[in-house]
Amino acid sequence: NAGVTQTPKFQVLKTGQSMTLQCAQDMNHEYMSWYRQDPGMGLRLIHYSVGAGITDQGEVPNGYNVSRSTTEDFPLRLLSAAPSQTSVYFCASSPGGGPTYNEQFFGPGTRLTVL
Amino acid sequence: GEDVEQSLFLSVREGDSSVINCTYTDSSSTYLYWYKQEPGAGLQLLTYIFSNMDMKQDQRLTVLLNKKDKHLSLRIADTQTGDSAIYFCADQTGANNLFFGTGTRLTVIP
Numbered sequence: 001n002a003g004v005t006q007t008p009k010f011q012v013l014k015t016g017q018s019m020t021l022q023c024a025q026d027m028n029h030e031y032m033s034w035y036r037q038d039p040g041m042g043l044r045l046i047h048y049s050v051g052a053g054i055t056d057q058g059e060v061p062n063g064y065n066v067s068r069s070t071t072e073d074f075p076l077r078l079l080s081a082a083p084s085q086t087s088v089y090f091c092a093s094s095p096g097g098g099p100t101y102n103e104q105f106f107g108p109g110t111r112l113t114v115l
Numbered sequence: 116g117e118d119v120e121q122s123l124f125l126s127v128r129e130g131d132s133s134v135i136n137c138t139y140t141d142s143s144s145t146y147l148y149w150y151k152q153e154p155g156a157g158l159q160l161l162t163y164i165f166s167n168m169d170m171k172q173d174q175r176l177t178v179l180l181n182k183k184d185k186h187l188s189l190r191i192a193d194t195q196t197g198d199s200a201i202y203f204c205a206d207q208t209g210a211n212n213l214f215f216g217t218g219t220r221l222t223v224i225p
Contacts, residue, residue, distance in 0.1 A: 004157075033212070035215075040123065040217055041217060042119070042121075042203060042215040042216050042217040042218055043158075043203070043213075043215040044215075045212055045213070045214075048212060058212065090157055090158065092158075102207075103160050103163075104158075104160070104213060106157035106158045106159070107157050108155075108156060108157050109155075109156075109157050
């Protein structure tokens with residue numbers, strides 16, 4: 001199993017450009033999520049999905065779109081990049097949801113710089 | 116929303132014990148987690164505790180939970196240089212979403 005993979009590892013964008021961060025998992029996990037990590041702020045949830053075809057907003061969704069057409073893939077789209085979106089982005093997956101123990105498995109991250 | 120707080124830095128000498136503290140605000144937390152992040156890598160689950168427990172031990176790791184004070188701690192016994200990393204506590208409330216603390220950067224001095 002490759003686990004959770006993310007591409008690219010690094011990206012530099014100019015303000016106003018759009019791009020898609022890719023995330024894939026091969027563990028047949030229902031739950032997937034995107035976080036951003038900023039210095040001194042921990043990880044903040046952007047969007048999440050509890051299964052194919054179902055997505056919902058997290059704590060900081062503005063400026064980002066997601067879709068979940070398959071169980072394996074959960075891409076994150078930046079519609080019009082802004083310098084405030086400079087961050088490290090992590091994708092995570094876990095087997096299920098609800099109030100039970102669910103270990104989240106994290107990808108290696110994408111470091112995005114917006115100039 | 117949920118607020119999870121940690122101190123940003125901790126330095127210990129190799130062989131000593133490290134204690135990393137975390138406070139949270141949501142009283143409906145179901146599980147609390149400790150994750151470790153090494154440089155340039157994603158987060159890796161270290162251990163977790165169910166909210167109706169007050170202690171959990173796993174080899175060199177001891178997790179203490181004071182639910183009344185909403186305080187969680189992670190003790191690492193016999194700290195090694197390989198334990199140098201950022202440690203995040205995370206709080207799960209009901210659904211599967213996690214709220215993370217700011218992370219504590221542990222530096223182990225040889």
